[in-house]
Amino acid sequence: MNEASTHQSTTGTSSNTANMNGMSDQARDTADRVANGAVEFGRDAAQHYVKEPAQDLFGLAKAYAKDHPDVAACWAFGLGVMIGWKIKP
Numbered sequence: 185m186n187e188a189s190t191h192q193s194t195t196g197t198s199s200n201t202a203n204m205n206g207m208s209d210q211a212r213d214t215a216d217r218v219a220n221g222a223v224e225f226g227r228d229a230a231q232h233y234v235k236e237p238a239q240d241l242f243g244l245a246k247a248y249a250k251d252h253p254d255v256a257a258c259w260a261f262g263l264g265v266m267i268g269w270k271i272k273p
Contacts, residue, residue, distance in 0.1 A: 207215070249256035 245256075
């Protein structure tokens with residue numbers, strides 16, 4: 185490399201700092217916008233498909249246990265025995 189090309193490449197780096205990893209500002213903004221959209225979609229999906237049905241199931245189980253405590257106690261005992269049997273050493 186000669187001196188002229190070295191001088192030109194060093195002066196061009198100040199205007200080219202955004203392109204250090206090969207991405208333009210527009211591409212970086214688009215990638216950030218897409219990533220933020222994916223995060224929002226993931227949060228909405230997690231809220232709807234994981235949290236709400238789990239709350240619904242626990243709410244139904246609590247309501248059933250209030251209405252039928254004897255049946256709920258038998259189920260709890262049976263599940264405890266089965267789980268205890270499977271995890272015993």
